[in-house]
Amino acid sequence: CRPCSLIAAAVEDEGGAADRSHVVWLLVVDDGEEVLRQYLRAFSALGAMRADFWDEYAVSAEPFCSGGSAALYKASSYGCGSTQPAELAAKVKVLECSADFSKVESEAAFLRMVQGHPNIIRLHGQFLCPAGEPEEGAESQVGEQGAGGARKYVSPLPMAQPCHVLITDLCPKGDLDDCVTAKGPYSEAKGLQLIVGLLSALAHVHSVGLVHRDVKSQNVLLGAEGRPLLADFGSAARLSDSEAMKGIAGTLGYAA
Incomplete structure (x- = not known):
């Protein structure tokens, strides 16, 4: 093990609220x-x-998917010794109020709890980006593994508001909804394989005391060889949280 020292300190948020330390x-x-x-x-x-997102990653000039106040960008790490894939997905969520921060913090915590299953999207990290970073016009050249040249990544901001960034695996095949729309229904054998993987992921989620609460084709990403990956834990809740479990969650057309 390389030499490393850790020092922890409890810090209270502005106002001294004990429950926000x-x-x-x-x-x-x-x-x-x-x-x-x-x-x-x-x-x-x-x-x-972490608060050093722009020191660690460059992102695509435009999002490849967006909805509400969140957008998904392709991201590439600057680190030459990184073991991460050449390209990742950066989910950028604008934080308009403290409730937004609590929501994304919970999403990251729930995703972290279910890591290690082959049918759940992999988490690589999370960042809190203050408003106004990076400097306007900042851009970088980042080499792309397997490509004939370098792909240019730029910062799509500076941000007028603080943002939370969740880094996960990038799934170039898109989601299940896109696949079915483009190619039509799955065969029975292929559909069975997909359902088995998805049910296995849900069983794992339930085994750690969580419920996803928004299972739909748009939240099932397709990894290598079409392997289904359950994603987006923004509506998830702990089974032990009686108040959260009383709430209404899910998407019309999918929720029972």
């Missing part, structure tokens, strides 16, 4: 910047909130 970590690494980046990526994948 959180832990801030000071990470001290002796072996250089790239080793520090590796530790930071590992902690972020475990749920630590």
Whole structure:
């Protein structure tokens, strides 16, 4: 194990509200910047909130999917020693109020709880980006693995409002809804394989005390060889949370 020191301190949000206190970590690494980046990526994948998104990633100039106040961009890491895929997905959510932050914080926490299952989208990290970063006009050239040249990534912002960014695997095949719309219904054998994978993912979600509450074709992404990946835990809740379980969740046409 490389030399690494961790110091934790409890910090209260503005106003001193005890129920809004959180832990801030000071990470001290002796072996250089790239080793520090590796530790930071590992902690972020475990749920630590980072504030250095623009130091770690460049993103596509335009989102490949958007809806409401969230948008999905392609992202590529600057780190030369990164073990992450060449391209990832960055889900950027504008934070208009404290309730928005609580919601995205819960989504990331729930996704972290269900990691390790082959039919659940993989979490690589999360970031909180202050308003006004990066500087206007900032751009970078980031090499793309397997491509004949470099693909240009630029920052689509500066942001007028703070944003939360969730980094996950990128699924170029899109979601199940797109696939069925473009290619028609699955065969019985292929559909059975998909359903088995999806039910296995849901069983895993339930085994850790959560319910997804918004299972639909748009939230089933297609990974390598069409493997179904359950995604978007923004409507999820703990089974033990009686108040949340009383609420109405889901999408019309899919919710029972």
